[in-house]
Amino acid sequence: APGQGWVVAPVVFSFEQDGAASRWATLWHTEDEARSIADLLGAKLTLGETATADLLHEIERPVSLHIATHGVVLSDDPSTTLDDDAMLRSRLVLAPERHGLDPGEPTYILASEIASLDLSATELVVLSACETGLGESLDGEGVAGLRRALSLAGSHTQVMSLWAVGDEATQVLMKGFYSRLNAGLSKAMSLHQTKREMMQSERWNMPFFWAGFVLAGDGDGTLTLSAKRKEKSSQSDGVVSKSATDSGGAVVRRNVFGRDDRIRVTNPNYPWSAVGSIDFYRGEADCTGTLV
Numbered sequence: 001a002p003g004q005g006w007v008v009a010p011v012v013f014s015f016e017q018d019g020a021a022s023r024w025a026t027l028w029h030t031e032d033e034a035r036s037i038a039d040l041l042g043a044k045l046t047l048g049e050t051a052t053a054d055l056l057h058e059i060e061r062p063v064s065l066h067i068a069t070h071g072v073v074l075s076d077d078p079s080t081t082l083d084d085d086a087m088l089r090s091r092l093v094l095a096p097e098r099h100g101l102d103p104g105e106p107t108y109i110l111a112s113e114i115a116s117l118d119l120s121a122t123e124l125v126v127l128s129a130c131e132t133g134l135g136e137s138l139d140g141e142g143v144a145g146l147r148r149a150l151s152l153a154g155s156h157t158q159v160m161s162l163w164a165v166g167d168e169a170t171q172v173l174m175k176g177f178y179s180r181l182n183a184g185l186s187k188a189m190s191l192h193q194t195k196r197e198m199m200q201s202e203r204w205n206m207p208f209f210w211a212g213f214v215l216a217g218d219g220d221g222t223l224t225l226s227a228k229r230k231e232k233s234s235q236s237d238g239v240v241s242k243s244a245t246d247s248g249g250a251v252v253r254r255n256v257f258g259r260d261d262r263i264r265v266t267n268p269n270y271p272w273s274a275v276g277s278i279d280f281y282r283g284e285a286d287c288t289g290t291l292v
Helices: 029-041 053-057 146-152 167-182 187-199 227-236
Strands: 006-009 044-047 064-068 070-073 090-096 106-110 124-128 135-138 142-145 157-161 213-217 250-256 259-265 278-282
Touching: 006 029, 029 044, 029 064, 029 167, 053 090, 053 106, 064 167, 090 146, 124 146, 124 167, 142 146, 146 157, 146 213, 157 187, 167 187, 187 213
Parallel strands: 006 044, 006 064, 064 124, 124 157
Antiparallel strands: 070 090, 090 106, 135 142, 157 213, 250 259, 259 278
């Protein structure tokens, strides 16, 4: 519905037929990623076999759109003129149809089709997929691809990737990004702080895991939360009090990524999500600086 966020994740890209393996790997971590983001934002969630290309054609002016899937940019085939338009070679891979011309095969939505969607009221589109920021550089026109398609469709801000990153590392980055958006940080600062946190962690410190995601468009604005999310936030989220100035820092409880975690804010002058200001505790396990 217009004004509500939407999270889409096919997870599986083929139905088993004669034991043949799909060319598109199952993205197991995207299910948890999608559920967590939908819960944080109070967004509509579409998972699994209903997340087809036809579904995306029905999307109308969501405040935010998150698509966790495979992305592909094909090379120009010199033997044909059918793919000369670069907007026909960039696409997203969606869930397969059970019926139709190719039952069990994944569906696709092309950049040229995305450009015709109505995203005029969409503040943020995140393509949690491989190489979605790539395309063909055209003289005097910039890069033709998924980013241009989303801009033509009217979206204000786009987050995309420049290379292929595993779905587990992407899940970590996306959860950190959206938790900061949910805390009221700007879109650009949310991505920046999440990257910094991953860079300072032990497991995800290599730039390969986080540097490939880039933001284009309006990065200064915050994300409008749904009325459902605002109500939930006011009732259940922990708040760091300005009066909590003891040397040990403030300790609050907050539901992060669907789990009830204790968060020690070592500098109460910063929001709980600020880089370097938080320690995550899972029972007795100290997971300082790492999202798991």
